[in-house]
Amino acid sequence: MIEKIKHRPLRRFGTLLPLGAMLTGAALAAEPLPEQPPKEDEVTLPQVKVKAAREAARYKADTATTGSKFEAPIKDIPQSIGVVKKELIESQKAFSLRDALKNVSGLTIAAGEGGRTGDSITLRGFSANSDTYLDGAKENGQYARDTFFLERAEVLKGASSVLFGRGATGGAINQIAKKPLRETLASGQFTYGSFDFKRATVDLGTAINDQMAVRLNALYQDAGSFRQENYTNRRGVAPSFKWDFSPDTNVTLHLLHQEEEGVFDYGLPMYHGKPANVAIDTFYGWEDDRLMNTDVNVATAIFSHRFTDEISFKHTVRYGDYERHYRTLLLGAVTDRGLASTVARTQALRLNTQQSLFNQTDFIVKQPVFGLNNTLVFGMEFGDEDYSFLSKDSTGARAVSVFDPVLTPTVGAGRANNFTGTLATNRLTTSQTYAGYLMDQIELTPEWKLLGGARYDVFEAKQEDRLSNAGNFARTDRQWNPRAGLVWQPVKWQSYYFSYGTSFNPSAEAYSLSTTTSNIGPEQNQNLEVGAKLDLFDGRLSATGALFRLEKTNARTTDPNDPTRNILAGEQRTDGFELGLAGEILPDWDLSATYAYLDAEVTESNTTATGGVSGRVKSLQGKVPVNVPEHSGVVWTSYHITKEWEVGGGVFYASKRYTDNVNEVTLPGYARLDAVIAYHQPHYDVQVNVFNLTDKEYYESGQTRSALPGVPISAQASINIKY
Numbered sequence: 267m268i269e270k271i272k273h274r275p276l277r278r279f280g281t282l283l284p285l286g287a288m289l290t291g292a293a294l295a296a297e298p299l300p301e302q303p304p305k306e307d308e309v310t311l312p313q314v315k316v317k318a319a320r321e322a323a324r325y326k327a328d329t330a331t332t333g334s335k336f337e338a339p340i341k342d343i344p345q346s347i348g349v350v351k352k353e354l355i356e357s358q359k360a361f362s363l364r365d366a367l368k369n370v371s372g373l374t375i376a377a378g379e380g381g382r383t384g385d386s387i388t389l390r391g392f393s394a395n396s397d398t399y400l401d402g403a404k405e406n407g408q409y410a411r412d413t414f415f416l417e418r419a420e421v422l423k424g425a426s427s428v429l430f431g432r433g434a435t436g437g438a439i440n441q442i443a444k445k446p447l448r449e450t451l452a453s454g455q456f457t458y459g460s461f462d463f464k465r466a467t468v469d470l471g472t473a474i475n476d477q478m479a480v481r482l483n484a485l486y487q488d489a490g491s492f493r494q495e496n497y498t499n500r501r502g503v504a505p506s507f508k509w510d511f512s513p514d515t516n517v518t519l520h521l522l523h524q525e526e527e528g529v530f531d532y533g534l535p536m537y538h539g540k541p542a543n544v545a546i547d548t549f550y551g552w553e554d555d556r557l558m559n560t561d562v563n564v565a566t567a568i569f570s571h572r573f574t575d576e577i578s579f580k581h582t583v584r585y586g587d588y589e590r591h592y593r594t595l596l597l598g599a600v601t602d603r604g605l606a607s608t609v610a611r612t613q614a615l616r617l618n619t620q621q622s623l624f625n626q627t628d629f630i631v632k633q634p635v636f637g638l639n640n641t642l643v644f645g646m647e648f649g650d651e652d653y654s655f656l657s658k659d660s661t662g663a664r665a666v667s668v669f670d671p672v673l674t675p676t677v678g679a680g681r682a683n684n685f686t687g688t689l690a691t692n693r694l695t696t697s698q699t700y701a702g703y704l705m706d707q708i709e710l711t712p713e714w715k716l717l718g719g720a721r722y723d724v725f726e727a728k729q730e731d732r733l734s735n736a737g738n739f740a741r742t743d744r745q746w747n748p749r750a751g752l753v754w755q756p757v758k759w760q761s762y763y764f765s766y767g768t769s770f771n772p773s774a775e776a777y778s779l780s781t782t783t784s785n786i787g788p789e790q791n792q793n794l795e796v797g798a799k800l801d802l803f804d805g806r807l808s809a810t811g812a813l814f815r816l817e818k819t820n821a822r823t824t825d826p827n828d829p830t831r832n833i834l835a836g837e838q839r840t841d842g843f844e845l846g847l848a849g850e851i852l853p854d855w856d857l858s859a860t861y862a863y864l865d866a867e868v869t870e871s872n873t874t875a876t877g878g879v880s881g882r883v884k885s886l887q888g889k890v891p892v893n894v895p896e897h898s899g900v901v902w903t904s905y906h907i908t909k910e911w912e913v914g915g916g917v918f919y920a921s922k923r924y925t926d927n928v929n930e931v932t933l934p935g936y937a938r939l940d941a942v943i944a945y946h947q948p949h950y951d952v953q954v955n956v957f958n959l960t961d962k963e964y965y966e967s968g969q970t971r972s973a974l975p976g977v978p979i980s981a982q983a984s985i986n987i988k989y
Contacts, residue, residue: 324353325858326849332420332440344751344763348421363411371844371860389436391840391866407588414485415504424793425769428749446479446508459982462490494549498528514572526560530594533974546975558592608665639709649699653777657691692732695777717751727774739779807849837870854906861899897921915941925968936964
């Protein structure tokens with residue numbers, strides 16, 4: 267039998283427990299600050315609590331932290347930013363980050379494409395797999411992220427290495443965690459739905475005294491699937507603690523633990539360049555293929571201090587420990603014999619472990635310079651990462667019928683059950699990041715703001731091949747990246763901008779080096795963008811638009827004089843525009859709508875690949891990158907018929923996408939229609955969501971050999987109890 271990895275959260279958090287115990291003990295022991303009696307000439311009025319019947323513009327965000335390293339008005343940031351608030355997440359029941367991010371224009375996301383074992387993200391036509399952050403610090407482990415502890419998700423679009431260092435070509439995804447509040451809150455939600463879906467979450471928080479507050483978010487989910495032999499069991503807990511030492515100094519601690527068991531499913535085989543015409547629940551694995559164990563532990567400490575009203579300081583420490591162990595069947599080539607066609611299968615056993623430590627130090631100075639309002643941000647970052655990858659493949663899995671596969675209990679000899687014996691891969695990659703950065707925004711006049719900045723990165727990487735010394739490589743990259751922007755605000759509700767940003771992709775960005783990549787420098791990227799941000803209807807509705815060109819000017823491509831080497835001579839470009847609306851159209855009528863047009867193309871390349879349908883060798887030049895729809899968009903709206911009753915729904919749309927590099931294999935375009943109805947009371951909410959109302963058959967993601975179907979018509983009912 268396969269050896270499952272046992273859950274060991276306490277051992278991994280062992281080094282953090284003394285710190286947590288010390289701070290928790292201090293919190294419990296601390297006395298609240300004594301109340302000062304009123305002076306003789308002061309009149310003490312009774313406390314009055316005012317609470318709005320319903321928050322206005324629930325889907326609209328006015329500020330974000332992702333574009334400037336501090337909370338700033340979105341209209342002052344010369345770059346496109348998408349914000350998915352918890353109210354929209356709750357309305358759609360977007361329980362995973364990948365579902366929440368479907369509301370962001372120009373972003374596509376799929377589970378585990380290209381051999382990656384977590385969410386696979388494409389942003390403006392470029393991979394963003396390594397560009398996930400939590401509260402501004404890198405959090406890029408490979409796993410399926412949940413939204414149970416999130417306040418919102420922010421997406422900064424366009425090349426942004428000044429803010430985030432390596433990567434960030436198409437942009438960056440920043441998760442914003444729920445924080446301790448001064449008010450007492452208690453809520454619990456239970457959801458039951460189709461395919462035996464069960465989910466429970468709690469959100470508890472209170473102020474311990476005048477200086478300290480705590481919050482706890484927890485999750486349990488047990489779900490079946492419309493796909494045969496599939497299930498997911500997920501647990502999570504996210505406690506947080508905030509201590510205000512003084513009005514100017516505080517520390518926030520946040521822990522995230524998430525574990526998951528389930529089936530790693532690649533879906534249906536491709537047949538004649540499109541998904542095979544079979545029932546979407548058809549399974550091509552084994553009956554006992556029930557291994558996908560994920561264990562995630564992330565600890566964050568944020569120390570903030572305000573020296574004066576103009577000068578502040580923030581230091582963030584982030585430790586992450588990620589482990590994912592899975593066994594699955596990779597679908598291979600199809601032997602075309604009509605109805606007797608078969609698909610080859612390869613069994614894959616994988617173990618990914620990753621540890622990371624990041625330190626960020628930011629200083630923010632808001633002081634006039636030569637009589638002009640000025641905001642200066644400067645700081646440094648240090649990162650240390652270890653990534654281990656083991657793989658073992660077995661060809662003992664026999665081919666099965668494409669149109670009538672038979673579930674196989676066992677496959678006999680040759681099955682890879684554990685990591686004993688001969689491994690295909692066993693490597694350890696270590697990397698260190700050292701960086702310093704500076705950004706400055708000057709208010710030239712009340713209407714004009716100028717932004718400039720630069721960052722210098724040193725990225726060192728070393729790979730140790732534990733099977734062969736031939737796989738040992740090391741390299742160091744040093745890189746400057748500038749950023750510039752101009753904002754024009756002729757009136758308070760209008761903001762127009764131009765921005766220029768750059769980014770770089772070192773060879774070891776994805777924790778892998780090889781003979782062809784270890785001797786070449788980083789790829790270079792630049793983003794040119796003009797846009798507008800408008801606040802309409804007295805600020806209740808925001809309208810945004812952006813026109814951009816994102817270009818990789820020296821992509822890795824095959825050396826025409828030596829096919830065993832790569833050179834930096836390729837080019838890839840995305841021209842596009844995007845539109846967005848978010849907020850309140852009329853009283854009680856909320857809207858979130860996004861659209862993106864992407865004209866993505868590999869404009870220069872010496873690299874060739876074999877077509878998955880024709881079998882011919884083709885150049886990548888002129889081809890569209892994988893998983894990039896030309897048109898995509900989401901419209902979601904909700905309306906309060908009365909104070910208690912709410913109805914809503916939306917459409918998720920994407921045009922066709924290519925899943926192979928030479929554009930012979932495609933996923934068809936689709937439009938999925940969802941709906942929601944909810945009943946609200948002060949201490950409870952009842953909500954019913956229906957997904958894919960028209961029972962449209964569609965495919966969320968795919969690759970050269972396989973495609974993963976989207977969910978058929980289904981429903982979920984939730985009750986949320988709150989105090």
